Amino acid sequence: MPELPEVETVCRALRPHLLERSIGDVTVHAARLRGPLGRELFADILGGPTVVDVRRRAKYIIVEFDNLRALVLHLGMSGSFRLCPAGSGRQRHDHIVWFLSDGHQWHMNDPRRFGSVELCQFDCRGGIPERLQKLGPDPFDAMFTAALLLQMFRSRSQPVKNALLDQTVVSGIGNIYASEALHLAEIAPDSPCSALPLKTLETLIVAVRNVLASAVECGGSTIRSYRTVDGSEGKFAQRLLVYGRDGEPCARCGGDAEIQKMVQAGRSTFFCPACQPRERRTIKRHPHGKNA
DNA sequence: ATATTCCCCTGGAAGC
């Protein structure tokens, strides 16, 4: 479910409820999510340690405590959080309930159980948890540049859409926004990474940032189940131009073509064959000019 | 090494 814009939205909504609070107790109702789960997992942060930061890294939410411990949370495909008044009942698929020092209850719900919860320890310098080390740069990070992409794509023959989903290349993009960004950038999703020139990668980065920033402004995209902490929906779904719109005329080229759907690495990709021509456009240049 | 395929799990929609 959640990609960068959805996780960012949830993270922002969570922050004011958790900052400067502590967790008095917890109940755990599932033996495992992605990894094993149990009440003892939270022993280090119960009854004392205070939340000093709530932030996002890629699709993870990091809740940092003042004793160098952090909850590292991932919502998988179907995870969500709810903040409830004291005494609220548990709903179906509420797997964890944290009881906050201000009396509120923080519920983690996840029907498909692809989410994960870990308690991480910072090193003495406050370095990031080990689990997050291998993630690539955030799309908004200044170090995410066309030059870096060119370098990483040089040795890759895979389709560019697959590379955008690889969290070690760039972190936070998922299946919705990969299709949307490539459409905005007018790049065919099956273009081999190594064939993309620097100029095209610059365009791609701008498109990625534009679509993600717009989606964050709208609170993310609710396609079926995604909700933020107060239960409200993300409003960006109606502004998606290709995702889930196969068979519809392309709103961008004015209906010259229908949006098409194909499968790449087992996941659906949506694109406009007119806006995103699959053959490389041959740009006429001087006879001795280099292409690409 | 790089790049797919499979698998984890539940629920809703579509097909018969």
Place this chain on the structure above:
DNA sequence: TGCTTCCAGGGGAATA
């Protein structure tokens, strides 16, 4: 109506 099949915002392990 009811049963079956397919599909889904992710990611990690197993396999080519």
